Amino acid sequence: MSIAIPFLAFLLIGAIAAYHRLRLPVWAALTATALVACWLLGANPTATIVAAALVALIALPLLIPAIRLPLITKPLLGFYTKILPPLSETERTALEAGTVGFEGELFSGKPDWQQLLSQPKPVLTAEEQAFLDGPTEELCKMTNDWQITHVDADLSPQLWDYIKKNKFFGLNIPKEYGGLGFSALANHKVIQKLASMSSVVSSTVGVPNSLGPAELLMHYGTQEQKDHYLPRLADGREVPCFGLTGPWAGSDATSIPDYGIVTMGEWNGARVVGVKLTFDKRYITLAPVATLIGLAFRMYDPDGLIGDKRDIGITLALVPRDTAGVEVGRRHFPLNCTFQNGPIHGKEVFIPLSQLIGGEAYAGKGWQMLVECLSIGRSITLPSSGSGGAKMGAVVTGAYARIRKQFGLSVGRFEGVEEALARIAGHAYAVSALSQATAAAVARGENPAVPSTIAKYHCTDMARDVAKDVMDIHGGKGIILGPKNYAGRNWQAVPIMITVEGANIMTRSLMIFGQGAILCHPWVLKEMKAAMLPDKKQALREFDQNLFGHIGFAISNAVRSLWYGLTASRIGAAPGDTYTRRYYRKLNRYSATLALMADTSMLLLGGKLKFKESLSGRLGDVLSQLYIASSMLKRYEDEGRPVGDQPLLAWAFHDAVHKIELALSGALRNFPIRPVGYLLWALIFPWGRRAQAPSDRLGHRAAALLMSPNDARDRLAEGVFLTPCANNPAGRINSYLQKVILAEPVERKFLKALKNSDIQALDFAGQLDEGVREGWITAEERKQLEELREMTIDAISVDDFDAAELRSAGYKPYPQDSAGRGDTRAAA
Known part of the structure; x- marks a missing residue:
């Protein structure tokens, strides 16, 4: 021994x-x-x-450096430069554009939770809250989504005027240029509330406040451009759109074939140096009504008019709609949601260099400009839209499931429906926390490249899951479109959110881990920069420092993964209270595991890793769920650790860690080098996979929160439009919940007496008369049951139409050209 x-x-x-x-x-x-x-x-x-x-x-x-540097570090540097994946200029730009926040801690294997918990609670200013309670509330009240989506296929003139007058297009534009100067958090709250009422209104407001001329001008515009355009964009005199995607370049925006040739031309009566543009864009939101078109194109200078570089690169420009040669095509029809969207074309459209965003100095820097500004759309507009729809779906479906009865029982009491309600509740809680976390990061001045992709992908994906369950619970109520249907249009809208700003499939398999593995890793980017230094001695010294830091980091994560696996994450320092401390320990475990998997994958696969999209997607899922779970814990702490929220937090957290282990299992079982996969499995899962999906008991508690008034339900519903009014059937149904619950004992008493009686009345009114005469119910209780019947009818009724009302007037199909676009001739 x-x-x-x-x-x-x-x-x-x-x-x-x-x-x-x-x-x-x-x-x-x-x-x-x-x-x-x-x-x-x-x-x-x-x-x-x-x-x-x-x-x-x-x-x-x-x-001893004299031994280590020549004998160990130098050979490893040579090996490293061979396996280092080549970075294109566009990839390098994408990596350098973003900042790293707490997501970097999740890649560390030993997160500093104080960094997260010390962030101030996201709070609106008094002015921002007043705008949310005033103009935003009023805009929701004015919105008739059925009229917009089915009858007019557009916002009403009154809505357009109200949006412009109240500067909804200028939420982010500084006050000195006539905008509202609101924070990213306020932008999130406004879009979330509008999305809970109408996806058309939210997208109409959201696009000008995300990727578009205003955002780009604020960051890169010349002073002259800012002074002229920003006030006009803020008050709606200019309606913007941004042309990026086309038939031959969708998610791969760096491959756009649209081009501009530097040449001499006429502009406002003078002969100036400019660019002659030829472009073909599609899927451009607000294009049919836009007066100012932002445009991405590749710029060439064959005659050397502005320098000696022929291919200048991707460049951004502002093109007034009335510029000669600009052709705005007919509208696209995005899944019956009818927001303004369509193609734009142009052939040899001349603009001066002064119309380039940022002027001549920013020619060729368009990709960098786009990458740095894309975080707004990905961090705010789309996650907020998903959050608004998910939260509205949760609270209204809970009320509907309580009101709607089958076999004498609220449908929400059936276990199958209860499972769906639990998923709705947990996903809505997660989406709400995730969307707010990324908006808060932007509000703090960060450019959250990796969190923005996580938020875009998972908020829209979970919103789709919520919409599916909402439709299932509503059944026939959900599939019959009309003014009384508040679920159908949201179901149609979620695939749009999933598709735009980079399709979700691409976002998951290429972007989340692809960016995160380099940008968030504490050592990889440092090693890459050191290896590429031109001074060989300096490169060796810096690579040596980072390399051995990385080696120690990797060993530590292997040990930590094994320890947390052996102890089932029950031992280890962690913040939180007695309820949440176990959650932080679990995240410590999966953080170490993610770092171990990332290091092993990058070491053994090198540049091939970028082509292993299934592996990258699964590791991206681990990082995503870590970030989502962290966001939920931060929300829970910010809310003062409310006991009432614990079922929602617990369901969503267990769902997240279950998905983490599923992703890790898939990555390990399919690891390209099988023996390594077996070894990693022994380190990560020494007792096998243990995380389970949320239990039925937990699901019952989460579902119950949606079907009765309580503080947790109110917190989940915060920020969505629930005012009961003629054009908001969802708000009316939600308002009935308390009255329905109060009437339930009377209803049970009446139905029990009716079942045991021999009265002759078959209609409801006659049965109530008999009930009062027989003394089963009082006159006051009769009124209560009559009101219950009216509320139930409003909740379950659907619309019907004359056949002529459903015909589309004036539609005439046109042939398509070879590029697959419709003929742009005006209808006869």
């Missing part, structure tokens, strides 16, 4: 040092001290000497 003691001491101290990330000299000193103690306490001398020799063999070469 004494033979094993020195080696056990060696391994134990090494594991402890790795777990706590102690520096190499500290490990060496602690191990030497332990071996001396073993010697003095009578351990086997030979074993102690061998263990000491192992320590010396490891420590001395690594601690």
Whole structure:
């Protein structure tokens, strides 16, 4: 036994040092001290000497730079440069554009939770709250979604005027240019509320406040451009759109074939240097009504009029609609949601260099400009739209499931419906936390490249899951379109959110982990930059420092993964209270696991990893669920740790960690190098996968919160339009919930007496008359049951139409050209 003691001491101290990330000299000193103690306490001398020799063999070469640099670091630098995946200029720009926030801690394997919890609670200013309670509320009251989507296929003139007059297009534009100067958080809250009422209105307001001329001008515009355009954009004199995608370049925006040739031309009566543009764009929101077109194109200077570079690169420009040669096509028809969307074309459209966003100085920098501004659309507009729809779906479906009865029982009491309600509740809680977290990051001045892709993908994807369950619970009520249907249009809208700003399939498989593995990793980007330094001595020194930091990091994560796996995450320092501390420990475990998997994948696969999209997608799922779970815990802390929210937090958290383990399992079982996959499985899942999907008991508690008035339900509903009015059937149904619950005992008493009686009346009014005469109910209770019947009818009724009302007037199909676009001739 004494033979094993020195080696056990060696391994134990090494594991402890790795777990706590102690520096190499500290490990060496602690191990030497332990071996001396073993010697003095009578351990086997030979074993102690061998263990000491192992320590010396490891420590001395690594601690002495004169040995380490030429013999270890230099060969590894050569190997590293060979496996380093080549970065294109567009990839380099994307990596350098974003900032890293708490998501970097999730890649560290040892998150500093204080960094997250110390962030201030996101709060609106008094002015922003007043706008949300005033103009935004009024805009929702004015909105008739059926009229917009089916009758007019457009906002009414009154809505357009109200939006412009109240500067909804200028939420983010600074006050000195006539805008409202609101924060990104306020932008999120406004879009969320509008989306809960109408996806057409929310997208109409959201697009000018995300990727478009105003956002680009604020960041890059010349002073002259800002002074002229921003006030006009803020008050609606100019309606903007931005032309990026086309028939031959969708998600791959860097491959746009639209081009501009630098040449001389006429502009406002003068002959100036400018660009002659030829472009073909489609799927452009607000294009049919836009007066100012932002345009992305590739710029060429064949005659060297502005320099010696022929291919200048992707460039952005402002093109007034009335510019000669600009052709705005007929409208697209996006899944019956009828927001303004359509193609734009142009052939040899001349604009001066002063119309380039940022002027000539920003020619060729369009990709960088787009990447830096895309975070607004991905962080705010689309996640907020998903949040508004999911939260509205949760609270109204809960009320509907309580009101709607089958077999004498509220449908929400059936376990199958209860499962769907639990999913709705948990997903709505997660979407709400995630969308607010990314908006708050933008409001703090961050450019959250990785969180923005996580938020865009998962908020829209979970919103689709919520919409599906909402439709299932509503049944026939959900599929019959009309003014009384508040679910059908949302179901039609979610695939649009999933498609735009980068299709979700591409976002998951290419972007989330692809960016995160480099941008958020504490060492990889530093190593890459060091390896590419032109000064070889400086490159070797910096690579040496980062390389051995990375090696220690990897060893630590392997030890931490195994420890948390062996202990089922029950032991380890973590913040939170007695309820949430276990959650933080679980996230500590999966953070270490993600870092271990990322390092192993990048080391062994190198540049091939970018083509392993299934592996990248699964590791992206792990990072995403870590970020979502962190956002939920932050929300819970910000709300003051409300006990009432615990079922929602617990359901959503268990769902997240279950998805993490499913993703890890898929990655390990399909790892390209199978023996490595088996070894990693033993480290990560020493007892096998243990995380389970949320239990039925937990689902029952979460579903019950949606079907009765309570503080947790109110917090979940915060920020959506629930005012009961003629054009808001969802708000009316939600308002009935309390009255319905109060009437339920009377209803049960009446139905029980009716069942045991022999009265002759078959209609409801006659049965109520008999009930009063027989003394089953009082006259006051009769009124209560009559009101219950009226509320139930309003909740379950659907629309019907004359056949002529459903015919589309004036539609005439036109042939398409070879590019698949419709003929743009005006209808006869």
